[in-house]
Amino acid sequence: MDALAGLLDGPRARGAFLLRSVLNPPWSLRIEDRAPLTLIAMVRGRAWVLPEAGRAIELGPGDVAIARGPAPYTVADDPNTAPQAVILPGQHCVSPSGEPLTALTELGVRTWGSDPDGPTMLLTGTYHLHGEVSGRLLTALPPLLVLEDSDWDCPLIPLLCTEIVKDEPGQEAVLDRLLDLLLIAVLRAWFARPDSQAPAWYRAQADPVIGPALRMLHNDPARPWTVAGLAAASGVSRAALARRFHEQVGEPPMRFLTGWRLALAADLLRSEDTTIGAVARQVGYGSAFALSTAFKREHGVSPQQHRLAATPS
DSSP states (O other): OOHHHHHHHSSOOSSOEEEEEEEOSSOEEEEOOOOSEEEEEEEESOEEEEESSSOOEEEOTTOEEEEESSSOEEEESSTTSOOSEEEEGGGEEEOTTSOOOSSSEEEETTEEESOTTOSEEEEEEEEOOOOHHHHHHHTTSOSEEEEOGGGOOOSHHHHHHHHTTOOOTTHHHHHHHHHHHHHHHHHHHHHTSTTSOOOHHHHGGGSTTHHHHHHHHHHOTTSOOOHHHHHHHHTSOHHHHHHHHHHHHSSOHHHHHHHHHHHHHHHHTTOTTSOHHHHHHHTTOSSHHHHHHHHHHHHSSOHHHHHHHHSOO
């Protein structure tokens, strides 16, 4: 499992909110849903994304934006257009005054807007779940990132546009997987840019020594790793690995492994069908007590408290 696989391994899309919006100017949507991650893909026309803090960014056909929550933001035809709708948690939509919407309405399967033939069409995919595995990567993302159409070559937006309006058996699963694929493709292309400021542990995957070491830790976190064992598997001395790992990643190998194990545990704990002891064994702790001690030291709560907080009411 590499860093991008780890992003979606725990909280991969499950019944994600997906919507096609077809709009006639002037239009403006205020997003206050507090979702951890939202992807906006332009199909036709142009739109502005205005974060709560920072500069507004214009999107054109083929451009994709990723908004990292929970801060609110606005998507509009023009930065000066006043919001016509407010999107609240649970994708509850109201007018700016809190009244039922009248200017925007359903236009078909997963389609919403003001005009079925409007000149602007955008796709929105929202992830509702927070996950500690994805947190390791999401904290490295800016509140708003944009990948322009000219920066990559990807057929997924037209495919998602075609599939989003279908109402067939298993369609929700199809759309979830397409959203995951699109998100991974965007992040992979964005992190490959020299100006992306990718986190040190992501950049270190390209190092001929540390890259394989990171993949070993990612792929087999339950193994009783030691710095000496990791160095032997990497073909370098213990001292050389420790020094190079700290230089490239910014922390010692065993500290990185602890963070990775506890991030995996946090996601695994979301399943009520798995005991804390089973989770402990999957991530390299000998007992539920050992995991609980490390987990509480890292997160400030016990695994059981984390599980209760993460379970939908």
